[in-house]
Amino acid sequence: MCGITGFWNPSRTNERDLRFALDPMLDVLDHRGPDERGSRFYREEGVALGHTRLSIIGLDCGHQPIETKDGDYAVTVNGELYGYKKVRTQLACEQYVCDGKSDSAITLPMYLKDGLGFVEKLRGEFAIVLYDRREKRLILVRDRFGIKPLYYHASDSGLVWGSEVKSILKHPDVTPRLCPKATVHQMMQVMVPGSTAFENVHAIKPGHMLIATLRGDRLEIQTRRWWDMDFPQSHETGVDPAEYVQGVQDRLIDAVATRLEADVPVGCYLSGGIDSCSILGLATQLQQSPIKAFTIAFDSDEYDESNIARRMAERTGAEQELLRLTEKELYGPAFERATWHAERTFYNTLAVAKWHMSRRVRACNYKAVITGEGSDELFGGYAFFKRDWLGRDKGDAILAGAILAEEDQVHSAWEDLCGFTPSWIQPWMMVLDRLKPLLTSAMQDMLNTYDPVAEVAAAIDPSMVRGRNRLDISQYTWSKTMLEGQILTWGGDRMDMANSMEARPAFLDHHVAEYATTIPPDVRIRNGVEKWVLREAMVNVLPRELYERKKFAFMAPPAHTDPVKRAAVQEMIDHWLTKDRVAAVGLFNYEKLQTFVADAWNETDNTIARRNDILINHTLQIHMLHGQYVEGLPLPAVD
Structure with a gap:
């Protein structure tokens, strides 16, 4: 690396x-x-x-x-x-x-x-x-x-x-x-x-x-x-699901074993999800010595998975390194440094948390960890995949505003490309609508002739989605956009390598991935259970409560959930979104931006509040990127 x-x-x-x-x-x-x-x-x-x-x-x-x-x-x-x-x-x-x-x-x-x-x-x-x-x-x-x-x-x-x-x-x-x-x-x-x-x-x-x-x-x-994630035009029917369960198990064992190869110790990232827990469970069996597991804990029960991660570490005998993060670590200088490393904006401070985690990994004298990224993309793990395949789920309230749209959105470019508008892009269409009034008149004029949602659709090869199953289409379009542009950049390589630490995502081994595309949709998501085939493949590796647990969106607590976090964000706003700086960057109408921020802190609807958090994070970081890369401002020290 x-x-x-x-x-x-x-x-x-x-x-x-x-x-x-x-x-x-x-x-x-x-x-x-x-x-x-x-x-x-x-x-x-x-x-x-x-x-x-x-x-x-x-x-x-x-x-x-x-x-x-x-x-x-x-x-x-x-x-x-x-x-x-x-x-x-x-x-x-x-x-x-x-x-x-x-x-x-x-x-x-x-x-x-x-x-x-x-x-x-x-x-x-x-x-x-x-x-x-x-x-x-x-x-x-x-x-x-x-x-x-x-x-x-x-x-x-x-x-x-x-x-x-x-x-x-x-x-x-x-x-x-x-x-x-x-x-x-x-x-x-x-x-x-x-x-x-x-x-x-x-x-x-x-x-x-x-x-x-x-x-x-x-x-x-x-x-x-030279390669693409190629789903078949049609899937085989009437096949015993046990064949796919065994196929996933065999390939994943090989992928994890392969990624334990190194001339330095290799650890594991461990959240409370079945992906990282599966990786740790397999690595424990494959490795002679105990595995070191690294876990992030947040100061909000609604967003914290560390208790389940702790039970998985105990089950496997792993040595767990637990990193507890509060607003002090998630905002301020660390937020600015994570932005510089990301080279783009991020909607949630999970990126900052990942920066802190890679720093802790290196402090423990580890240079490499195996991670669980890619499992959701291959086996239909996200709520928006399930929505595209099975329809709405009333239990998705915590995801509304950031992961799922509370109201169905339709865009002609995506309807032409896919036959439907994938659920994963719909909340971001609503964020775009919320953004437009905050922009300068020149930026709004640009958007009269430039359609960002259509531009993303235009970058997808139609031959790779036409004639495919809806679940295949949803997984493919997400993987060609958000997997690479978000999860593997500011959620992966950038925050890991910021502290000279290598991440190895075993699920994205191409032998696993190419096999996963052949698995019928009703084996990936079976009887309403996402990643069913992976759960079955790992049934003897995972604790029962995790095997039965619904997918949890791993993210840091948004600022609106805590007055202390709001105060930390406001401090960054006061520094970065001054009238002179907003004018120098030239993208936002300063008065409208000020009104938006003031109203955002008084929002009582959680869905809208999450959307406001997203816009505030992005707006701050646009101005940080301009300061760091265009103006050449120095980076702050992080304790």
Whole structure:
């Protein structure tokens, strides 16, 4: 797990210029790789490859960039490639020699053997940048689900890339500017796949590669999809569900066992949900020594799952590290720092809680944990999947305003694409409606011709949803948008790697995922029970109360639930949403924003109050991002 960055500027061929441009880009990624730093320059071509290393596998033999002996090929890798020992042995038998014994060392010989098709044989979570001097070609690759980030900026002068946007913004050819359209998307929580908060900075989409080839003195750039979450046109009927239960169990055991492979201790994140509890239960059986489990506890019974997590830790004999968080930890300097790491806004302070948790993991001398992300996406765990499949559930009140819409919303672009408007996007459509009156007249004019909800729909490949089951469509569209843009970024990689800590989501192993798409909808959600097939696969691993428990939305308590939290948020509002600063950012009408905040603290309807919390969090962070990245304000210290 590391940070990768670099650029290809064909006209920049002075080695001093190359070094001076790359060093600041590496400096800002130190948190991703504090153990070692490396670079490789191809001066005549204007190529610079940079790498900051977090050593987890091959502690003494994993220096990057990795290159062939003739120097014609070089690669930088961020992430983990599983099964690398077997692959390395197979390559050796075919006379393709790996330079070193780290997992990343298999990439170059695999490329030399299979060309661009090598990525389809990789197992793990990864972002890869590979330079082929013979073909004058650069390849940027992102893993199947986008677990590992990779961004780029393309212009007439060349290509710049990085594991995080902040490294790209340090390049001398890139000017940091917030994108007004992306601001609206952040406020409504749903980014357009492939976009970022910043103008002219893009994300490599999950399961995609970018190929840059030198033609004369200019780069020709194309993107290619190499994997997708492909649900079948129809599902088999009349099959014994026990077959799928066993299939999930077998593949999940293998995925967890694979992710315990490391040259450092590997722990587990543990909430009170069946996903992380399943991971811990399996890891306990697979590991000879006791597992270390890390749990977040909140100061609100309505949002706290730590009691169930504690019982699971006791059941497995795990050593539990419990981190209790209050408003002191969730707001103020930690909130600002989490925003800087996220590089986009987040609707709930769960991101700040995750930042604190990764900090605690590192304080306990752990560099890697296995996590439960992806289970809901694969097995139909979220309430909005269940709603799309079975209809409304009266027991969803706690989710209204943030996870579910209290009133059905319809949008023509989604009706055309899916045949219905997925429930997962409906609450964010209502947030958008609440946002519009707060914007400047110029921003409102922009929205007269730009439809954010339609833009998200337009980014979905129609061929992957047409003719599919409603549950499949709901899971697919969520996974192509919110899984990558939210859960795996500010809910995952960004907050974990902020403290040099690697997360390994076992459910997103592609062997598990590809099998999950074949499971009939009525086995995923059976008799109204979400993730039924996973529950059955883990029935002897989970405590009975957890096996029978309904899905709980893991989030931090919103500010409106506690006057102390409201006061902490108001303190940030007083600092960040001043009249001068709001005018400088230029997105919001200051007077209307002031009225909205004042009214929000007096709201008595919990659903509307949650929506107000979301808008306040996003608005604060838009101004923080402008201050941090456009104005260059320093980050505060965190105790």
